[in-house]
Amino acid sequence: MRRLFSLLLLVCILCLAACSDERKSAPGGVVSLSPALTELVCHLGQGDRLVARSTACDWPESVKSLPAAGNFAEPELERILAMKPALVVSNEFVNPKDADALRQAGIAVELHPCDGFDDYRAWVALMGKLLDCPREAESELKRTDDRIAEFEAELKTAQKKPLRALYVIWDSPLLTAGADSLPDAVGRLAGLENIVKTEKGYPSISLEFVLKENPDVIVWFAHGKDWKSNPSWSGIRAIREGRVLIPRDDSALLRPGPRIFDGIADLKTDLETMFAGKESAGGAQP
Numbered sequence: 001m002r003r004l005f006s007l008l009l010l011v012c013i014l015c016l017a018a019c020s021d022e023r024k025s026a027p028g029g030v031v032s033l034s035p036a037l038t039e040l041v042c043h044l045g046q047g048d049r050l051v052a053r054s055t056a057c058d059w060p061e062s063v064k065s066l067p068a069a070g071n072f073a074e075p076e077l078e079r080i081l082a083m084k085p086a087l088v089v090s091n092e093f094v095n096p097k098d099a100d101a102l103r104q105a106g107i108a109v110e111l112h113p114c115d116g117f118d119d120y121r122a123w124v125a126l127m128g129k130l131l132d133c134p135r136e137a138e139s140e141l142k143r144t145d146d147r148i149a150e151f152e153a154e155l156k157t158a159q160k161k162p163l164r165a166l167y168v169i170w171d172s173p174l175l176t177a178g179a180d181s182l183p184d185a186v187g188r189l190a191g192l193e194n195i196v197k198t199e200k201g202y203p204s205i206s207l208e209f210v211l212k213e214n215p216d217v218i219v220w221f222a223h224g225k226d227w228k229s230n231p232s233w234s235g236i237r238a239i240r241e242g243r244v245l246i247p248r249d250d251s252a253l254l255r256p257g258p259r260i261f262d263g264i265a266d267l268k269t270d271l272e273t274m275f276a277g278k279e280s281a282g283g284a285q286p
Contacts, residue, residue, distance in 0.1 A: 028086020030131070031069050036114055036257035037089050038063055040127055043258035044136040051085055059251065059259070081105055087130060116185050117148065120256045140258065147261040151189040151268075162193035163271065166215040166238070171225045173204045186253050186260060187219070190268040207232050217243045217271065221250050245270055 029051035032038040038057040041050055047062060052069035069083065070076040074094050080102065087108045093099050099109045110126065113119055121141060128137025165187055167177035177183035178199040187194060195213040196205065218238045227233040227244065234240060247253050252263030
């Protein structure tokens with residue numbers, strides 16, 4: 001009897017071990033509630049792991065067929081719990097308690113900011129571990145460092161004075177990108193110098209400040225807004241002289257993801273064209 005019990009116990013242990021190994025090696029589903037992270041998952045060749053996205057996740061085109069499991073940083077708990085993913089990733093949650101609810105259900109949750117190149121590198125390394133794709137992550141880290149070094153070398157070779165820029169995120173109230181923001185970082189690599197130097201994040205500023213600082217160029221991110229309809233903008237020299245640039249694809253510049261270097265290259269090209277007195281192929285506005 002004791003021998004039979006020992007045999008049954010051994011069988012149970014072996015079965016549990018097999019189940020444990022299977023769980024570790026099985027590809028678990030991933031829910032991404034950040035557009036930049038959704039792009040990163042796909043860029044690392046793990047797009048088939050995605051089972052849901054946020055309503056803001058729209059690139060690559062293939063992710064649009066995935067069900068939405070919430071808005072950016074706002075998970076729909078019931079829907080996610082029903083999906084039973086292995087992992088949920090986002091930059092933050094509007095309600096931090098949502099993360100606790102998911103973790104209590106046995107779902108791993110990774111919440112980390114992604115506001116610049118250092119944050120992006122950290123996410124790439126983390127995704128390489130979480131999604132078991134270390135080679136792809138290592139390749140992306142190298143590409144990131146190489147592209148940044150390339151832009152910096154071009155600026156050094158050109159030896160041009162940076163163009164003083166205003167980044168308009170919204171026009172009323174006037175919201176801009178401050179020091180150490182993502183637009184500030186990408187702009188520097190494109191040869192721009194932010195006129196907002198002391199305030200960080202995305203501060204509200206006055207038109208009087210803009211008039212005083214007199215930027216060389218305005219990078220316009222305010223979709224659906226037209227500076228021409230606001231007479232107050234006409235006092236700004238960059239407006240009068242037609243030096244307002246609408247990025248070809250602002251999501252490539254405002255999302256710290258794999259496409260950001262293509263966005264910087266496009267921005268750089270359009271700035272060069274604008275200040276060469278030619279019509280921009282991408283977005284320089286007359």
